[in-house]
Amino acid sequence: MSESQPGLKLPVLKTYKLFVGGAFPRSESGRVYEVTDAKGQWLANAPLASRKDARDAVVAARKAFPRWSGATAYNRGQVLYRIAEMVQGRREQFRAEVALGEGLSKSKAATAVDAAIDRLVWYAGWSDKVAQIAGGANPVAGPFFNLSTPEPTGVVAVLAPQDSSLLGLVSVLAPVLTTGSVAVVVASERAPLPALSFAEALATSDVPGGVVNVLSGRTAELGRPLAAHQDVNAIDLTGADAELATELEVLAAENLKRVRRPDPSEDFAADPGTGRLLGFLETKTVWHPTGV
Amino acid sequence: MTTFTYAPAPESRAIVDIAPSHGLFIDGEFRPAADEAVFKTVSPASEEVLSEVAQAGAEDVDAAVRAARKAFPGWSGLPGAERAKYLFRIARLIQERSRELAVLESLDNGKPIRESRDVDLPLVAAHFFYYAGWADKLPYAGFGPGPRPLGVAGQVIPWNFPLLMLAWKVAPALATGNTVVLKPAETTPLTALLFARICQQAGLPRGVVNILTGDGSSGAALVAHPGVDKVAFTGSTEVGKAIARTVAGSDKRLTLELGGKAANIVFEDAALDQAVEGIVQGIFFNQGHVCCAGSRLLVQESVADEVLAALKARMSTLRVGDPLDKNTDVGAINSAEQLARIRELADAGAAEGAERWSPECELPSQGYWFAPTVFTGVTQAHRIAREEIFGPVLSVLTFRTPQEAVEKANNTPYGLSAGIWTEKGSRILWMANRLRAGVIWSNTFNKFDPTSPFGGYQESGYGREGGRHGLGAYLDV
Numbered sequence: 001m002s003e004s005q006p007g008l009k010l011p012v013l014k015t016y017k018l019f020v021g022g023a024f025p026r027s028e029s030g031r032v033y034e035v036t037d038a039k040g041q042w043l044a045n046a047p048l049a050s051r052k053d054a055r056d057a058v059v060a061a062r063k064a065f066p067r068w069s070g071a072t073a074y075n076r077g078q079v080l081y082r083i084a085e086m087v088q089g090r091r092e093q094f095r096a097e098v099a100l101g102e103g104l105s106k107s108k109a110a111t112a113v114d115a116a117i118d119r120l121v122w123y124a125g126w127s128d129k130v131a132q133i134a135g136g137a138n139p140v141a142g143p144f145f146n147l148s149t150p151e152p153t154g155v156v157a158v159l160a161p162q163d164s165s166l167l168g169l170v171s172v173l174a175p176v177l178t179t180g181s182v183a184v185v186v187a188s189e190r191a192p193l194p195a196l197s198f199a200e201a202l203a204t205s206d207v208p209g210g211v212v213n214v215l216s217g218r219t220a221e222l223g224r225p226l227a228a229h230q231d232v233n234a235i236d237l238t239g240a241d242a243e244l245a246t247e248l249e250v251l252a253a254e255n256l257k258r259v260r261r262p263d264p265s266e267d268f269a270a271d272p273g274t275g276r277l278l279g280f281l282e283t284k285t286v287w288h289p290t291g292v
Numbered sequence: 293m294t295t296f297t298y299a300p301a302p303e304s305r306a307i308v309d310i311a312p313s314h315g316l317f318i319d320g321e322f323r324p325a326a327d328e329a330v331f332k333t334v335s336p337a338s339e340e341v342l343s344e345v346a347q348a349g350a351e352d353v354d355a356a357v358r359a360a361r362k363a364f365p366g367w368s369g370l371p372g373a374e375r376a377k378y379l380f381r382i383a384r385l386i387q388e389r390s391r392e393l394a395v396l397e398s399l400d401n402g403k404p405i406r407e408s409r410d411v412d413l414p415l416v417a418a419h420f421f422y423y424a425g426w427a428d429k430l431p432y433a434g435f436g437p438g439p440r441p442l443g444v445a446g447q448v449i450p451w452n453f454p455l456l457m458l459a460w461k462v463a464p465a466l467a468t469g470n471t472v473v474l475k476p477a478e479t480t481p482l483t484a485l486l487f488a489r490i491c492q493q494a495g496l497p498r499g500v501v502n503i504l505t506g507d508g509s510s511g512a513a514l515v516a517h518p519g520v521d522k523v524a525f526t527g528s529t530e531v532g533k534a535i536a537r538t539v540a541g542s543d544k545r546l547t548l549e550l551g552g553k554a555a556n557i558v559f560e561d562a563a564l565d566q567a568v569e570g571i572v573q574g575i576f577f578n579q580g581h582v583c584c585a586g587s588r589l590l591v592q593e594s595v596a597d598e599v600l601a602a603l604k605a606r607m608s609t610l611r612v613g614d615p616l617d618k619n620t621d622v623g624a625i626n627s628a629e630q631l632a633r634i635r636e637l638a639d640a641g642a643a644e645g646a647e648r649w650s651p652e653c654e655l656p657s658q659g660y661w662f663a664p665t666v667f668t669g670v671t672q673a674h675r676i677a678r679e680e681i682f683g684p685v686l687s688v689l690t691f692r693t694p695q696e697a698v699e700k701a702n703n704t705p706y707g708l709s710a711g712i713w714t715e716k717g718s719r720i721l722w723m724a725n726r727l728r729a730g731v732i733w734s735n736t737f738n739k740f741d742p743t744s745p746f747g748g749y750q751e752s753g754y755g756r757e758g759g760r761h762g763l764g765a766y767l768d769v
Contacts, residue, residue, distance in 0.1 A: 133434060138759055140741035141418065148745050148759065233750070246541025253536035255705065256529070256548065256751045273436070275769065283745045283756050286724045288734040 019199030021060030022209020038103025046192045049217035051225040057184040057213035061155045064210030069152045069180040073128035080124035086201035101191030116170040123174035145288045150281040152180030154233030157226035165191035171268045175276040184213045192216035227251035234258035301618040303405045308396045313344040317488035319359035320498030326351040336402035337624040337659040348506035356502040357519040360444040360471040363499030368469035372428030379424030381494040386417045398615040400482040402624030416459040422742035423463035439767040441469035443521030448511040450527045451477035452581035460757045468766040473502045481505040547755030547765045551680040552708030555701035556586030560595045562713035568602045574737040580684040584709035593690045608651040625660040634683035641676035698726045707749025711737045
């Protein structure tokens with residue numbers, strides 16, 4: 001990421017890796033691709049994940065689902081807040097990666113990183129409140145006690161936005177985690193480095209292994225096996241262009257995955273509302289007779 | 293045990309005047325299909341032709357969608373309180389004509405009049421009343437201060453609860469300001485057409501509700517029509533998947549209520565007599581033509597023999613026959629096609645080694661009938677434990693521990709409903725947390741209410757109908 005200069009010590013470059021099941025493997029395919037800055041200068045080699053990596057990530061996510069969905073909402077909120085703490089501690093690193101990857105000025109990149117931290121804190125506070133706005137007691141016309149509660153849908157494949165490499169990533173990932181689902185994330189294809197470094201923040205944030213899995217590579221190549229996967233419950237197509245999104249939505253019909261279509265006008269700097277929060281929930285209604 | 297004999301107690305069909313032919317209801321008027329195509333609807337209990345109805349083609353679908361589009365600005369622009377008044381009117385008219393509607397529903401569908409009269413019609417009216425009250429309160433529904441309707445809703449409903457499914461779809465769509473093109477099932481179009489007359493009586497503006505009768509091709513044309521903003525479908529998982537593919541890449545919103553293979557789980561400490569009633573209610577209600585039917589009985593091994601003996605004794609008292617007889621428990625299978633499908637799956641159960649049992653019962657010689665049937669010795673690999681039968685056929689499996697019950701119950705791509713029978717409250721909550729299903733009935737089964745969200749996980753579809761949640765499907769949120 002930086003060139004050696006005479007008289008200075010040679011910097012240690014980082015080998016960027018995937019994040020699967022709480023570990024940092026290389027792609028099983030042994031492939032990498034060159035990541036460049038906005039001007040085309042080489043920054044690093046990122047893993048070019050394969051279909052097999054995607055399937056491994058789904059297995060890891062499924063394994064992690066019972067623990068994460070079974071954690072108390074209070075606990076999930078604490079972990080979300082812990083992620084914000086870790087990102088805050090690496091603020092300068094993320095600022096540099098976002099500036100280079102997205103071609104932003106230092107101050108604009110700093111704004112995006114700070115917004116990402118705020119977004120994590122916002123969602124941290126939602127974890128133990130969402131059931132109260134999305135569920136409730138139903139006044140049935142009969143002698144029954146009847147409650148509706150939201151539950152996480154399960155394994156969510158997330159195609160992260162292409163142009164907002166950290167704020168966008170956090171904006172699509174945090175609501176999935178807040179509500180108890182687990183994620184397989186495909187990072188921005190052009191600017192994957194903030195996502196891969198974000199995985200390092202996750203790994204030190206008490207997020208159990210497998211709850212978030214981060215893949216870098218070709219969005220189309222990874223999107224297809226994820227959209228067609230029988231053990232994926234939902235797919236967020238935010239990072240897919242219109243043509244790919246249509247193809248993936250058709251594949252997702254195979255097991256009736258919940259689909260979030262891309263919205264090119266989505267502004268990640270704006271108030272996110274509850275749409276993403278509620279989008280990866282199922283509603284369960286439980287009935288019981290009343291009487292003595 | 294003394295069994296009382298019952299004298300026939302038929303409900304009169306004189307209250308219903310069925311016209312020999314029916315048109316499509318488009319833009320407030322009945323008209324024949326553009327190509328004048330028709331098909332016949334029969335009484336499944338007698339195979340008598342009840343009426344001839346129009347078969348909607350692409351041109352009719354287009355006309356109906358255009359009528360709904362034209363009506364949309366006016367309807368959505370009405371103050372919510374005025375839309376509410378129309379819905380309250382419809383609810384009242386349904387109550388006034390409920391006996392007529394119940395008889396017609398039983399004639400066209402084959403379901404017992406006891407169920408259409410006591411379950412379907414009260415719920416139909418209740419849905420319109422419930423959503424009428426939302427029409428002027430939408431800013432308080434939790435979707436932001438100014439939720440907007442989507443536009444034209446294309447709705448395709450099944451034959452098992454023709455009027456109830458209409459109410460589930462039409463009431464929230466209208467309350468939120470959408471206009472509607474609804475296609476009832478091919479075999480049960482008559483009550484939807486009578487509902488169209490109720491819309492006329494209520495003075496509903498032209499084009500707000502349009503009813504297209506026809507077969508699957510009419511439904512497919514409606515779903516694919518570019519003028520439709522929202523698609524709502526209740527029916528088979530297979531058709532649901534095809535619809536999901538059709539709307540992929542479009543701006544159309546989609547909700548799907550699809551099939552199920554519900555586990556009804558009986559623990560050894562359950563009140564067994566009540567549980568047996570619940571098992572019967574779970575699988576033989578509406579001839580088992582229920583997406584959330586309790587078609588897989590999971591009974592704890594220690595009480596399996598006792599439960600089965602009691603179940604068989606109870607099944608022997610079920611009265612199968614004339615749907616219009618007020619004492620009938622189990623009516624006719626809706627169509628010859630459905631009967632063939634049930635027979636095929638039941639035969640597969642026997643061929644795969646499960647033990648088949650039905651009480652002695654004399655089935656009418658005319659019409660489509662299937663005796664209440666229970667299979668024991670069923671394993672999870674059997675087709676009858678995996679595939680939705682949509683008929684009065686129960687598969688019985690056993691379990692030893694609560695964990696095993698959860699694993700067996702969840703071992704299906706469906707996730708619509710489940711039942712739990714135990715006297716232990718903490719076990720109910722433990723089980724309810726772990727079952728992947730949208731509706732859990734504890735110590736009861738097959739209960740419905742307009743205030744309660746209904747819908748499935750996984751391949752049982754997406755979205756919820758009923759309650760505040762049901763509004764979200766028809767609002768731009």
